[in-house]
Amino acid sequence: KAGVTQTPRYLIKTRGQQVTLSCSPISGHRSVSWYQQTPGQGLQFLFEYFSETQRNKGNFPGRFSGRQFSNSRSEMNVSTLELGDSALYLCASSLGAGSSTEAFFGQGTRLTVV
Amino acid sequence: DAKTTQPPSMDCAEGRAANLPCNHSTISGNEYVYWYRQIHSQGPQYIIHGLKNNETNEMASLIITEDRKSSTLILPHATLRDTAVYYCIVRVNNDYKLSFGAGTTVTVRA
Numbered sequence: 001k002a003g004v005t006q007t008p009r010y011l012i013k014t015r016g017q018q019v020t021l022s023c024s025p026i027s028g029h030r031s032v033s034w035y036q037q038t039p040g041q042g043l044q045f046l047f048e049y050f051s052e053t054q055r056n057k058g059n060f061p062g063r064f065s066g067r068q069f070s071n072s073r074s075e076m077n078v079s080t081l082e083l084g085d086s087a088l089y090l091c092a093s094s095l096g097a098g099s100s101t102e103a104f105f106g107q108g109t110r111l112t113v114v
Numbered sequence: 115d116a117k118t119t120q121p122p123s124m125d126c127a128e129g130r131a132a133n134l135p136c137n138h139s140t141i142s143g144n145e146y147v148y149w150y151r152q153i154h155s156q157g158p159q160y161i162i163h164g165l166k167n168n169e170t171n172e173m174a175s176l177i178i179t180e181d182r183k184s185s186t187l188i189l190p191h192a193t194l195r196d197t198a199v200y201y202c203i204v205r206v207n208n209d210y211k212l213s214f215g216a217g218t219t220v221t222v223r224a
Contacts, residue, residue, distance in 0.1 A: 004157070031210055043158070043201075043214035056211050090157050096210065102148070103212060105157030 002026065004093050004106035012112045018079040021109045023091030025072050031096025032074040033103065034066060037088040046089075049074055050096045078111075086113045118202045123219040126196075132189040134218055136202030139183040146205050147178060148212070149187045151198040158201065158214075161187065192222045 005024040013019050025032050033056075034046040045058040049068035066076040072093075078085055088110050092103040119137040126132040138147065149161040162169055162176045164185075169176045175188040189196055201217040 033210060042216060045211045045213065048210045050210070056209065058211070094210065102160040102163060104160065107157050
């Protein structure tokens with residue numbers, strides 16, 4: 001079956017703009033998580049959604065937000081972009097049925113803020 | 115979340131077994147040990163996970179000590195394509211967040 005699909009793969013934005021990234025989970029998966037990866041901070045958890053509800057949130061400013069739709073697809077939005085928001089944004093999906101379920105990651109969206 | 119400690123890097127010869135250690139001395143009884151790897155510029159890939167028993171799948175074996183304070187990921191016959199950053203993660207029960215550390219950069223050499 002198809003894996004986790006993230007769009008777009010690459011994006012260049014200007015400081016102050018806003019951006020929306022999309023993630024389509026594996027069919028049947030109801031949990032979607034988002035991560036930010038930078039060379040300095042590594043992989044950091046942003047938030048997790050299950051059945052359209054945010055269940056977990058990482059330590060990121062309110063400029064970072066997300067949502068999940070009834071078909072489990074998810075979007076994340078970053079407003080008022082800063083240079084430091086340049087990163088690889090990764091989405092992961094899982095069944096979400098318990099703590100012992102593995103997460104499957106997409107290829108990520110590479111965001112560059114100039 | 116319990117913290118994990120991994121060596122920053124290690125080399126392995128192609129065709130040989132790679133043994134990747136991980137310390138998680140503060141792990142609690144309901145926390146699982148997960149291993150992921152990330153090949154350059156790709157999303158992390160799930161490898162294996164376990165609670166207290168040793169586990170094996172087509173990719174690797176996971177050996178967890180009896181006191182659960184450490185574990186070892188074994189890649190039985192390393193190939194050049196196994197060159198990646200390997201992350202050992204301890205996951206709180208019912209917490210869907212994965213807390214990635216710095217991981218171990220494994221370089222498989224021909």
